[in-house]
Amino acid sequence: MLSKSQARAFFLIGTGLCAVAFIGLTVDTFSRIPAQTKHDDITEEVKRGKDLWESNNCMGCHTLFGEGAYYAPELTKVYERRGEQFIRGMLTDPAAMYPGERKMQKYDFSEDDKTAxxxxxxxxxxxxxxxxxxxxxxxxxxxxxxxxxxxxxxxxQTCTVCHALDGQGGTVGPSLDGVGTRLDADYLRKWLRDPTNVKPGTKMPKLPLTDAQIEELVTFLGSKR
Amino acid sequence: MRYESQRIAWWFFATCMLLFSLQIVYGFIMGFAHAGYDVLHDVIPFHTARATHTNLLVMWLLVGFMGAAYYIVPEECERELMWPWLAKVQLGAFVAVGVTAIAGYHANWWEGRKFLEIPRPLDFLVVVDVLAFIANIGATVWRGRRMTTTAMVLFFGLLMAALLYLPGMIPTTNQTVDSYWRWWVVHLWVEGVWELIMGAILSFLLIKLTGVDREVIEKWLYIIVGFTFLSGILGTGHHYYYIGTPRYWLMVGGIFSALEPVAFLGMAIYAIAMARRGGRAHPNRMALQWSVGCAVLSFVGAGFLGFAHTLPQVNMYTHGTLVTAMHGHMAFWGAYAMIVLAMIAYTLPMLTGRSLHDSTASSFAFWTSNIGMIAMTLAFAVAGVTQVVLERRLGMDFLTVQREIEVHFWGLILAASLFTLGIGAFVWVFIRSGMPVGRVEPGSPSAEPAAPPLDAEAQHA
Incomplete structure (x- = not known):
């Protein structure tokens, strides 16, 4: 059996070798991170965004790169998934975007903050x-x-947050399957411009949609028969 | 208790009891929020509760380690603590910084980096405070009458823990680099140097409680911490799979993390073997139960459940889900909370001169808290696996899945209530034991209610 000094040697040599290997890999990793993370794309705005991300502890509920808490959605691909319009809306009034659901803190972000x-x-x-x-x-x-x-x-990017179509999407609002048979184009248009005007007290928020987007949606939803 | 200055440990342990109780309260706030009752949203929103819950844990464990060191080092080195007054100042300062940080979290003042939320100005105060602690312990070890392996492993564990706090303070504008350094602190603490501290405390307790020869115990201590570092250092790679670092970390992290359970299994076998081998029936059976329980549950929580989602192929789907919370709870409980509680259970009769280790409350505390924690882990496991299958495998919407698993959080709350009863009993025993008034006389029944023959090994060494 090992003696105590052999055990000590095992500990010291093993730890030493692993530490050296780890530091070596760290050096190599740092030489590769700029390319892998597109470091050159980190503009002043991105930096400010990171500061805001940290100073508001967004990681205390959300995850980014899978790291953080597990109370709110993973945000790594949120730009691709939801788009700028939705993110800005969410940062302006989170409760309106997910009515009656798990709540996000409301922050007083300036337009510049949101852009960052x-x-x-x-x-x-x-x-x-x-x-x-x-x-x-x-x-x-x-x-x-x-x-x-x-x-x-x-x-x-926006509607599927709350509504499902063909089984894909959220369950906050009703499913949109066959919506074209229930509602006509005029109603849909009015509804999308300002839901509370049509049905006071509805939970559906007034979304920051352009006229072109509304027309696109009216046509699309009307075809869902 | 042989040295007057060991008594300082009591104040550290009392702080532990307080912070731990508060930690549990914040855990409940999050449990209810997950179950759909975020009633404190406007006062203590989830991210505040989360940062407070984890930071209180880190704080009370560090305070516990410090207390343990202040108790162990004089005894191992056979001299009074170098500067007992500094220990008191340092505890007061540490608590002041901690309370400021936690108050800050309630006022949106933090750094928002998981586990290292403490705002930057306070980071420096933490460093200064820990340096004062290290200096105190280091000077005591240096001027001691003997240098034992246990004391040296403990000292270097604490020193490295202090040094490894620094990489977390390196400023960067790149989220990937930020995460990279953050894991140097968090991972190299909990799966590295904290295990040195835990191993040293465990070997101190086993030497005292089992009567097995110091040489044998310390030899195994070297082998176990050797395995810990062999697997743990490069095992950091399991945090570098999916954060924007090179692909080779999948292999490095995967292989070395797979070895991590070996170190913990070794620790468990070692504790059980020593406890069986020990010819001496130490009267404080509770302390031995906590020590062996710690070794066993750290294997289950840190070793086994860690391994359960550390392979890159599995981690691809479990990364960033409640599966992590499952592993995290039992790992911290088994490895670190239990070792501090073991140390408190062992020292309390000596520090206060009252032996309550035979009481029903002591036994109730051990079993109820452990059964409660196992049940909590199961609740997290069911919630986590369901989340992985529905969200990550089937592609269901995040919030839909969260509603689906709300019911498991009621299970969690029930289990946590059981756990809280157990911890309540532990705190009750602590309070009933009273203030530190134990007499400092080697061999005297009131100073050493834990069996006089214990002195034998101190004398021959």
């Missing part, structure tokens, strides 16, 4: 994370994905 945070998310979404976050392997098949592609961008 959007820039930060946009940068984060472009970092090569070795395949994270994964595409759900058991999600409904390719036919579904093809259907998704016919959806207008604003629908995919």
């Amino acid at each position: 945070l959007v820039a930060f998310f946009k940068w984060a979404g472009g970092v090569d994370l070795n395949g994270f976050p994964p595409t759900p392997p058991l999600a409904q098949g390719t036919a579904q994905t093809a259907k998704l592609d016919t959806q207008p961008l604003v629908f995919k």
Whole structure:
């Protein structure tokens, strides 16, 4: 059996070798991080976004690169998934964007703050994370994905947050399957411009949509029969 | 208790009890929020509760380690603590910084980096405070009458813990680099140098409680901490899979993390073997139960459950889900909370001169808190696995999945209530034991209610 001095030698040599290897790998990693994280894309705005991300402890509920708390959605690809319009809306009045759901803190962000945070998310979404976050392997098949592609961008990024279509999307509001048979174009147009005007007390927020987007959505939803 | 200055440990342990109780309160706030009752949203929102919960944990464990060191080092080095007054000042300052930080979290003042939320100006105060602690312990070890392996491992563990706090303060504008250094602190603490501290405290307790020869115990201490570093240092790689660092970390992290359970298994076998081998029946059975329980549950929580989601192929789906919370709770409980509680259970009769280790409350505290924590881990496991399957595998919406798993948080709250009863009993025993008034006389029944023959090994060494 080992003597105490042999045990000590095992500890010291093992630790020493591992520490040297670890420091070596760290040096190598730092030489590769700039390319992998597109370090040159870190503008002043991205930096400010990161500062805001930290000074408000966003990681205390959300995850970014899978790191943080598990109370609110993962935000690595949020720019691609939700788009700038939605993110800005969320940062302005979170409770309106997810009515009656798990609450996010309301912050008094200036327009510049919001731009900085959007820039930060946009940068984060472009970092090569070795395949994270994964595409759900058991999600409904390719036919579904093809259907998704016919959806207008604003629908995919904004409407699906709360509403589902063909089984994909949120469950905060009602499903939009067959909405075209229930509601006509005029109603949809009025509804999307200002929901509370049509139905006072509705939980659906007035979204910052352009006229072109509203027309696009009216056509798209009208076709859902 | 042989030295007057060991008594300082009591104040550290009392602080532990206070901070730990507060930590549990914040845990409940989060549990209810997850179950759909975020009733304190406007006062203590989730991110405040979360930062407070984890920071209180880190704080009370560090205070516990300090208390343990102030108790162990004089006894191992056979001299009074170098500067007992400094220990008191340093505890007061540490608590003041901690309370300021936590008050800051309630006023949106923080750094927002997971586990290292303490605002930057306070970071420097923490460093100064810990340096004062290290100086005090270091000077005592240096001027001691003997240098034992246990004391040296403990000292270097504490010193490295202090030094490894520094990488977390390196400023950067790149989130990936930020995370990289953050794990140098967090991972190299909990899966590295904290294990040195834990190993040293465990070997001190085993020497005292089992009567097995110091040479045998310390030899195994070297082997176990050797395995810890062999796996733990490069095992840091499991935090570098998906944060924007090179792909080779998947292999390095995967292989070395897979070895991490070996160190913990070694620790568990070692504690059980020593406890069996010990011919001496130490009267403080509770302290031995906590010590062996610590070694076993740290294997289950840190070793086994850590391994359960550390392989890159698995971690791809579990990374950033409640599966992490499952592993985290039992790992911290088993490895670090229990070692501090073991130390408190062992020292309390000597520090206060009252032996309550045979009481029903002591036994109730051990079993109820452990059963409660195991049940909590199971609740997190069910919630976490469900989240992984629905959200990550089936691609369901985040909030829909969260509603789906709310029910498991009621399970968690029930389990946590059981756990709280256990901890309540532990704190009750602590309070009933009274203030530190134990007499400092080697061999005297009131100073050493824990069996006089204990002195034997101190004399032959």
